[in-house]
Ligand SMILES: NC(=O)C1=CN([C@@H]2O[C@H](COP(=O)(O)OP(=O)(O)OC[C@H]3O[C@@H](n4cnc5c(N)ncnc54)[C@H](OP(=O)(O)O)[C@@H]3O)[C@@H](O)[C@H]2O)C=CC1
């Protein structure tokens with residue numbers, strides 16, 4: 001890809017995306033510029049990736065960009081950013097990664113006729129090649145304008161916009177649920193007397209192996225549990241305690257809270 005990427009906001013998520021697209025050769029570092037109000041972030045990005053940065057939104061950079069990524073937080077000054085994009089006469093496709101903020105709101109803020117716009121929610125597993133980005137496109141953008149960019153930092157699922165908040169709370173926050181499960185499982189091993197290193201190693205192996213079993217067999221987890229839980233045995237006794245706990249509802253409440261928060265952040 002010989003296009004130019006201009007990111008407004010150079011925080012954690014923008015950095016993860018930029019690191020991946022450079023590594024996967026979707027953009028050359030010389031074709032990426034980041035605008036960020038934080039001196040510390042600009043210095044870090046310049047030193048770590050050899051990309052250009054700017055403190056102020058530059059007309060020239062906006063006009064030269066093929067893709068402008070809006071990567072600030074929902075509570076940051078989106079309307080000033082949108083105003084400067086409008087004033088720049090850019091022809092770029094605009095990609096917003098801002099959680100919760102709708103295409104309708106972005107179109108309204110940008111106020112550019114027939115603006116090519118994608119609202120995405122990137123995953124946080126960009127360094128691994130795993131993890132889906134959820135993407136919704138407005139009526140004025142072609143998938144080809146952004147598809148290679150999105151695939152440069154993982155997998156992409158194009159979804160109707162009404163699903164994107166759910167996608168955010170369930171799939172993009174998804175690794176957080178798994179990290180929590182892993183942490184608690186490791187602690188259980190330590191509680192039972194294993195040293196930390198061994199407990200962590202065994203839990204990680206089981207996490208990867210169980211994921212591979214689900215993928216390779218295509219079986220429902222209940223079928224795999226039936227195989228593992230012998231009559232009156234170890235597994236079924238552990239199962240009884242899990243079934244008797246808040247385990248399932250706790251996970252489901254956490255996902256619902258994440259979806260709810262995504263919707264509230266965008267208002
Ligand atoms: N982190 C994640 O896991 C995910 C994040 N997202 C979305 O990505 C977006 C960014 O999140 P994240 O990277 O974590 O946040 P960060 O706080 O790490 O990054 C935001 C950056 O933007 C800078 N900034 C704020 N206002 C402006 C402005 N007007 N012009 C230029 N730069 C500005 C901030 O500077 P300063 O700190 O000085 O204000 C900061 O460096 C959010 O909208 C979030 O919803 C989406 C998916 C996953």
Ligand SMILES: O=C(O)[C@@H]1CCC=N1
Nearest residue numbers: 099121168169172173
């Ligand atoms: O919590 C956050 O801000 C990000 C957005 C989606 C998931 N994590």
